[in-house]
Amino acid sequence: MSNDMSHNSDAAGQVDFAPLFQSGILSRDNVLVAERVSKNEILQRLIDSLAGSPMIKSKEELQEGIFHREQLMSTGIGMEIGIPHVRIGSVKDVILAAALVRQGVDEYESLDSKPVKLIFMIVARKDQHDQHLKLLAQISRRLKEDAFRRCLIDSADGDEFYSLLTEGRGNGHG
């Protein structure tokens, strides 16, 4: 599937992509938009957001897991994308949070040293090994599509960002 063929845009500038996530795995409450924040701050905000979900039973374990993983190596995978992720015992099922940082996080230490603008935090149960890895690979594969990635970065607000991720629909500002 080539980048050009992966979406359509109509006369009103509406874009239509294949959705990245199944609805249910990402709720609107766990989607944030920020202008300029530090790495620790945005990670903490995503953690706080997820901790409000009934799926998470221990915020402490989540927090410790996410920051421990970042200590081992940054989860900035390049192309302005960061995927902090963890498998813990105190989550009922796979759950996601997403953030758009318009100015980018400079100190994310991503592989290509560019600021990170799109952040997807994945939390899976310890035994959900396969789902966890498949989700990671799926995000990295889909966000290689320049058009989709640009649309996400250029989302007007949280609603559009959420709509692009779960339905593939946006206004196509870029």
Place this chain on the structure above:
Amino acid sequence: MDDINSGILLILGLSVIGGMLGALAFQKIRFPQVVGYIVIGFIIGESGFDIIGNKHAEALQMFNYFALGVIGFLVGGELKIEAFKKYGRQFTAILLGEGVMAFFLVGALSYLVIYLVAKDFRVALAGAVVFGAIASATDPASTVDVLWEYRAQGVMTTAIIAIVALDDALAMTLYGIGKASAQLLTGGHGSIGHELIGVSRELLGAIGVGGMAALLLIGFLRWIRHPERGVALAVGMIMMVIGVAVWWRMDVILAGMTLGFVMTNLASYRSEPIFKLLRGFSIPIYVLFFVLVGARLGFSRMTWWIWMLVLVYVIGRSVGKMLGSYWGASISRSPRNVRRYLGMSLFAQGGVAVGLSIVAAQNLKNIMITPDVSLGDAIVFAVTGTTMIVQLVGPAMVKAAVRLAGEAGRNITEDDMMDMLHVRDAASMSPHMLKESDSLRSALMLFRDNDMFIYPVIDRAGHLTGMVSLEALKSVLLDRDTWEWLLVADVMDSVPARITPDQTLAAAEQQMSECRLDQLPVVAADNTKTPVGIIDRRMIKVKLQSELIRRRSEEEPHG
């Protein structure tokens, strides 16, 4: 009728429990358990408290046949055709050596005793021939029971099983010839040709019935998946074979043996679980059988010269078996252990000898040694006396022989070995370790360059934090770009259990089953955070197989 039936059930229960207690007591003083069964039988039987009397013995005759059939079946299951192909010449030489030597020595010595009493060389010769023939038999049941109890395995053990299985046939042939000679010598109406036809019918008929039943059973087993049902079918077939053999007066134990022999050699895969299950189920049958053997031993009517016969019979038979098997083993160039110790394993005497003595009592009751004791009576009394002595001494000698030959405790199963071997014997010790911060690429390279399927993962402090298996990586193998930014920490599994090098393989296997894992990290005994190795089911299997091969190769004869 109710009285007799309920009485018999009570006696069966008493015999089994008493026999088991007797076996325990005798095991404490390091005697084979079969001796315990017989002594308990002796105590509660005819010569002791007479709880099991003649009427019970008669009522239990069918049970005895059943026990002989099951014992025969299990003994036959031990006889592999490969062993006969490999050692056939040695077995034949030893069989003829021990059988013929016992025949001649017992014959010669009993001739002297009977002649001393009867003063008639024809009667003495007739008695000598029959005693000699009976002396050549060996009891497979108690002998093989001792071999199983002490888990014997090796070339001598194989030779013992083959010889005790075959020398009953030799004894019956010699007896047929001996009985006809005795009747001819003493002016009766015997004919050697007629006797030989009778014996052939008994032996060949038993082989034919057992063989045909085995083919039928193998055919039925094709349709049966559960070994438990296979056992039911096998027991049913054993009963039918015994029924036919008793009906046509064939040798019951030989028919059972043929059934087991054909089964194990033509359908070893299907019959192996059946033999295993039946062996467990056969314990009460064995106990009861030997308790009843002990109970039937009667001494009330024995005179001094019959005790003399007992004495010369036991000495002549023991010396004959030892010298004869040494001679047979030497000329067939059998291994040293077989030459030295096989003869002392052939002392036990049971079913066939007692059976032949009872037949002799019927056939030879008109040949009188003294005015009130016939040759038939003398044979029954003497064989009873000798049976008691050799059944008490024989099993202990079998135990001593397998110990001396170094074959005791060798017939161990994989389960036994799992208890004997330790984790350090099978585990991969000091394997490569992965750090949790290593990239997925370096983990994949490690799997590519080594033949392990799993590696322990350590943190910065060197403590075990997880394990990475090739299985866990399969979902990202195709996404090469993830290899750069995924870490070992992202793909590792946690460690729900760990094991130390000094624990047994059985413990490791149990932990894996409980945690539903195929592998476990091995940690230092004094610090369970420090990984020192890794163990998986494949390593355990490889170790068990190589250990079995090693033990088998040690059993091969060295000349």
